[in-house]
Amino acid sequence: MTCRELDDLLVAAPGAPLPQAALHHLASCPACRALVSAGAAPAEPLDPQLLTRLRKTLPPALAPVRPLASTSVLTVLFFAVFAAAAALGAARFGAAGYFALAPWQRLAVFALLAALALAASFAAARDMRPAAPSLSAPTLLLAGIAALEILFFALLHDYNPAHFFHAGVTCFRYGLSCAAPAALLAWFIARRGFIVGPVSTGAAIGAVAGLAGVCAQELYCPVLTIPHTAVWHTALFAASLASGALLGWLSRFLPRSASL
Amino acid sequence: MSLSSSTSASPAPSLETLMLAYQNGDSTAANALIDAVSPALYRFFSIHSGDRRHAADLLQEAWIRIHKARHTYQPGQPLMPWLYAIARHVRIDAFRKRRAERLEQPLESIAEPAVAPTASPGAAPDLHALLAQLPDSQREVVCMLKLSGLSLEEVARATSSSIGSVKQKAHRAYEKLRALLACAPAGEPAP
Numbered sequence: 001m002t003c004r005e006l007d008d009l010l011v012a013a014p015g016a017p018l019p020q021a022a023l024h025h026l027a028s029c030p031a032c033r034a035l036v037s038a039g040a041a042p043a044e045p046l047d048p049q050l051l052t053r054l055r056k057t058l059p060p061a062l063a064p065v066r067p068l069a070s071t072s073v074l075t076v077l078f079f080a081v082f083a084a085a086a087a088l089g090a091a092r093f094g095a096a097g098y099f100a101l102a103p104w105q106r107l108a109v110f111a112l113l114a115a116l117a118l119a120a121s122f123a124a125a126r127d128m129r130p131a132a133p134s135l136s137a138p139t140l141l142l143a144g145i146a147a148l149e150i151l152f153f154a155l156l157h158d159y160n161p162a163h164f165f166h167a168g169v170t171c172f173r174y175g176l177s178c179a180a181p182a183a184l185l186a187w188f189i190a191r192r193g194f195i196v197g198p199v200s201t202g203a204a205i206g207a208v209a210g211l212a213g214v215c216a217q218e219l220y221c222p223v224l225t226i227p228h229t230a231v232w233h234t235a236l237f238a239a240s241l242a243s244g245a246l247l248g249w250l251s252r253f254l255p256r257s258a259s260l
Numbered sequence: 261m262s263l264s265s266s267t268s269a270s271p272a273p274s275l276e277t278l279m280l281a282y283q284n285g286d287s288t289a290a291n292a293l294i295d296a297v298s299p300a301l302y303r304f305f306s307i308h309s310g311d312r313r314h315a316a317d318l319l320q321e322a323w324i325r326i327h328k329a330r331h332t333y334q335p336g337q338p339l340m341p342w343l344y345a346i347a348r349h350v351r352i353d354a355f356r357k358r359r360a361e362r363l364e365q366p367l368e369s370i371a372e373p374a375v376a377p378t379a380s381p382g383a384a385p386d387l388h389a390l391l392a393q394l395p396d397s398q399r400e401v402v403c404m405l406k407l408s409g410l411s412l413e414e415v416a417r418a419t420s421s422s423i424g425s426v427k428q429k430a431h432r433a434y435e436k437l438r439a440l441l442a443c444a445p446a447g448e449p450a451p
Contacts, residue, residue: 003438004431007430007431007434007435010405010406010430010434011405011412011427011430011431011434012412014405014406014409014410014411015409030442031438031439031441031442032438034438034441034442035434035437035438035441038387038390038437038441043299043300043302043303043407044299044303045299046298046299046302050298050302050316050319051294051295051298053316053320054294054298054319054320054323055291055294057320057323057324057327058287058290058294058323058327060287061287062282062285062286062287062290063285064283064284064285065283065285065330065331066331067283067331067332067333067334067335068331068332068334070334128332129332129333129334129342130329130332130342130345130346130349131337131341131342131344131345131417131418131420132417133416133417133420193332194325194328194329194332194346196345196346196348196349196420197420200420252353252356
């Protein structure tokens with residue numbers, strides 16, 4: 001057995017009894033022997049005064065708390081925010097874009113948006129709990145942008161750049177007016193948890209809100225050209241996610257209450 | 261008492277059971293939990309801060325946040341990764357705060373860092389001093405894996421990273437520790 005193989009054992013099963021081959025290696029390798037024995041002792045008992053101080057940190061009469069809802073319930077809540085914001089956008093601005101699409105295009109566009117929103121909702125729900133594995137902000141961003149761009153290039157074939165800026169800015173503004181309240185609502189839900197990764201949580205909330213905005217754009221916007229959708233519709237998602245991540249990063253500098 | 265729920269075989273209530281009772285407002289369970297996990301958390305903080313008083317302050321801050329976050333513990337899940345995720349959050353916050361305070365201080369008023377005690381010939385190598393030479397991310401992985409006995413998956417959850425990334429950090433840390441131990445003045449470590 002080599003030192004590297006011993007490392008594999010120590011990493012894979014910390015604290016487990018070592019096999020005979022590892023013990024043979026330890027007998028002939030002082031460095032590995034030192035590595036295995038270092039820190040093998042259990043943590044020393046704490047100073048009783050410190051323990052008393054810690055116990056006094058908690059209030060003497062504890063109130064029962066209602067555990068946070070399960071991840072699936074929270075995912076449904078975030079998804080409901082996405083759906084409600086998109087539906088309200090359509091109610092306010094109309095659904096000309098929906099009717100401009102062929103039935104198979106509708107299916108592809110809204111199925112993809114729903115799948116992305118579900119993934120972002122799941123990520124936001126996971127982030128409300130410490131030690132729950134979550135998707136990183138760059139992964140969400142890249143996956144979302146790639147999926148939207150592939151979709152637009154696969155479905156649409158018109159490359160006419162007419163009214164690119166005027167129509168684009170208007171469409172972006174409409175989408176943003178749906179994304180902003182969605183972000184606010186999602187943030188209210190996320191506050192119920194305990195967030196240890198504010199950047200990834202901000203990004204996930206931004207992604208849910210951004211996708212609500214993109215969904216509202218797809219419902220409202222009748223411009224079915226690749227330059228318009230590939231830039232302005234995708235930009236809303238990217239901008240929302242990036243803004244959420246940035247706000248999460250800035251929140252780390254806010255003062256925290258040191259009392260219960 | 262073993263800190264890992266998977267390895268505890270004693271009839272004493274598991275950490276997860278104590279946590280559930282704590283969620284239900286049982287003060288005795290909360291105190292028992294403080295007694296059971298504080299030594300490991302204190303070691304985690306002292307390895308990173310290198311200052312006993314600061315580690316004690318961080319531990320108290322951790323318990324304040326654990327109390328605030330106790331509703332987010334999901335019954336049925338292992339407790340230690342959840343606790344370490346909060347402890348890590350406290351440590352990172354404190355590190356940022358200290359760094360900001362140092363940046364605001366004039367250079368002359370910044371105290372010199374404490375000099376690590378030199379090992380006397382024949383003494384066992386000081387693990388704290390060795391770990392201090394590792395980068396932060398590797399140190400916390402070694403602390404959780406080797407000292408607290410968390411599994412790879414639990415460390416990945418506590419540090420919000422992938423199992424592959426934890427493995428890589430642990431391998432690099434072990435290689436560096438081995439090199440440090442090989443040239444430690446102590447020669448033969450204590451068994």
